[in-house]
Amino acid sequence: MIIASIDKHPVLRKGLGIFLKKQFENATILESRCFESFQNLNPHSKPDLIIMGLEENSVFFDINIIKYVKETMPKTAFIIYDGEARYDMAVSCLVAGANGYLVKNEELEQLVKCIETAIKGQRYVSGELIDILLNQCYEELNQNTPLASLSRGEYQVAKFLSQGMEVDQIAKLRNYKISTINKQKLNIFRKLNISHTLELRNIVFA
Incomplete structure (x- = not known):
């Protein structure tokens, strides 16, 4: 297995590389x-996995990198390893095609x-991290x-x-039944008096 470890900080790259070699003995680690x-x-x-580290104070990440990898290397898994839990960053990366989103202080x-x-x-996001991200999302509500x-x-x-x-992606991400998410979607549309996701997007991003 070939794993690309991409992080600005050489010490973090090296530490992650040592850990990965212990966990996956036959892995080749490419650091950048x-x-x-x-x-x-x-x-x-064409690595089997790319782990890209982000800094906690970074305000921008080009999600086109994920889209490019998914288009040119469809068999390559992509994990974002963020410095802090950020709702908008997590959702943007997952929608772009990332297979996982973690923060660097997780176990x-x-x-x-x-x-x-x-x-x-x-796709993978830890249950604890999902709770953190969704709470961030809710707190932003005016x-x-x-x-x-x-409701929360x-x-x-x-937001999703x-x-x-x-709907099926949200159900999988939140570990709910599709029928549950469909019911919530219907309640959302009824409460907001809308009939299309585009209308919902306009309200959320207003």
Whole structure:
């Protein structure tokens, strides 16, 4: 297995590389400071997994990198390893095609579980992290907006829908039945008096 470890900080890259070699003995670790550097150093490499580290004070990440990898290397799993839990960053990366989203202070067992899930082509976000992200999302709600009529769960689903996620994706991410998410979606549309996701997106991002 070939794993690309991309992080600005060499110490973090090296530490992650040592850990990965212990967990996956036959793995080849390719370290780079950024995606462009990785491409220059390994122009013909198509790794099985890319783990990209973000800094906690970074305000921008080009999600087109994830889209590019998914288009040119469809069998390559992609995990974002963030410096802090950030709702907008997590959702943007997952919608773009990332297989996993973790923060760097999570237990190492979560990283192993995330990797094992991602290389199977599935998505992974720890339950604890989902709770943190959804609480962040709810706290952003301005009580003077139409969204104030939604319950916390409905508001969370509304945010995911407005990001372009499908009902089955939300159900899998939140570990709920599809029927439960469909019911919440119907309640959202009824409370907001709308009939289309585009209308919901306009309200959420107003």
